[in-house]
Amino acid sequence: RLRQRLAGSGTLGRGLLGLLSRDQLDEDTWEAIEDLLLGADIGVQPTQELVERLRTRMRVEGDATADARSVLREELINLVDPAMDRALHVTGADGNPGVILVVGVNGTGKTTTVGKIARILVAEDRSVLLAAADTFRAAAADQLGTWGERVGVEVVRGPEGGDPASVAFDAVKEGVDRGIDTVVVDTAGRLQNKQGLMDELGKVKRVIEKQSPVTEVLLVLDATTGQNGLIQAKVFSEVVDVTGIALTKLDGSAKGGIVVAVQRQLGVPVKLVGLGEGPDDLAPFDAAAFVDALLG
Numbered sequence: 001r002l003r004q005r006l007a008g009s010g011t012l013g014r015g016l017l018g019l020l021s022r023d024q025l026d027e028d029t030w031e032a033i034e035d036l037l038l039g040a041d042i043g044v045q046p047t048q049e050l051v052e053r054l055r056t057r058m059r060v061e062g063d064a065t066a067d068a069r070s071v072l073r074e075e076l077i078n079l080v081d082p083a084m085d086r087a088l089h090v091t092g093a094d095g096n097p098g099v100i101l102v103v104g105v106n107g108t109g110k111t112t113t114v115g116k117i118a119r120i121l122v123a124e125d126r127s128v129l130l131a132a133a134d135t136f137r138a139a140a141a142d143q144l145g146t147w148g149e150r151v152g153v154e155v156v157r158g159p160e161g162g163d164p165a166s167v168a169f170d171a172v173k174e175g176v177d178r179g180i181d182t183v184v185v186d187t188a189g190r191l192q193n194k195q196g197l198m199d200e201l202g203k204v205k206r207v208i209e210k211q212s213p214v215t216e217v218l219l220v221l222d223a224t225t226g227q228n229g230l231i232q233a234k235v236f237s238e239v240v241d242v243t244g245i246a247l248t249k250l251d252g253s254a255k256g257g258i259v260v261a262v263q264r265q266l267g268v269p270v271k272l273v274g275l276g277e278g279p280d281d282l283a284p285f286d287a288a289a290f291v292d293a294l295l296g
């Protein structure tokens with residue numbers, strides 16, 4: 001499904017393989033390879049590393065025996081780092097709920113992702129409660145309410161303009177009292193100043209943890225915003241300890257290489273990828289499957 005949905009799936013792979021299969025791997029060819037990788041949002045440093053590895057391997061393994069595709073596949077998988085822990089931590093300790101705090105800039109797909117996560121958890125027979133801790137926009141809570149109905153999960157919400165931390169507190173308290181498996185908290189993503197964001201998210205996290213530890217802080221990032229989105233994401237990762245990334249809109253005009261750049265810049269694994277607007281359009285991230293989709 002990743003292969004069908006991934007924007008530009010195969011284009012990068014075809015371009016790279018075309019170049020790598022040339023009889024003469026001269027400087028112009030390597031430059032063209034570098035341009036393709038940079039154009040795919042992989043980022044400067046990872047691109048240089050990859051080109052260096054490819055140069056060495058294509059040289060050492062010789063033109064006759066080197067299978068460009070398998071060399072490229074192996075090196076791309078290495079770059080995406082298959083060793084990272086990509087499990088979503090949804091289970092709490094001592095009978096308390098697991099708590100997933102979902103953060104990110106407005107418009108990146110936060111609320112949609114919360115709805116889709118609920119769908120996945122429900123399908124695994126877990127009991128789920130959603131918290132609409134974005135109290136600044138009435139539409140945000142309504143939207144989460146709609147998702148709750150769609151996936152059959154209750155939504156805890158507070159008064160418009162109320163304290164986001166108090167909604168999060170109420171939801172987790174209810175989760176503890178009712179023996180709910182996982183509480184997923186949707187937060188506001190106003191990128192006001194860094195201090196304001198830090199105060200707000202810090203408080204939300206603190207009040208939750210009075211009752212049950214936050215097991216996952218998921219940062220939602222819109223893949224189509226490329227390097228710009230990364231800068232904003234970085235601000236979030238500086239104010240709260242992010243444990244995983246949900247990379248949305250990979251079905252749009254995104255360039256897949258952003259996966260590599262995000263992990264490098266934030267030092268956190270991509271755990272989920274958004275592949276559309278529907279309830280089932282969220283998939284766990286798998287390095288090998290992703291590289292195969294990139295290569296087409």
Ligand code: GDP
Pocket residue numbers: 104105106107108109110111112113143189248249250251252273274275276277281
């Ligand atoms: P929020 O402001 O961060 O909560 O963002 P929303 O959840 O409201 O999403 C913003 C828009 O992005 C909506 O129109 C969603 O349907 C859309 N969206 C979210 N995730 C994806 C995705 O993976 N693929 C596509 N194509 N659209 C998405």
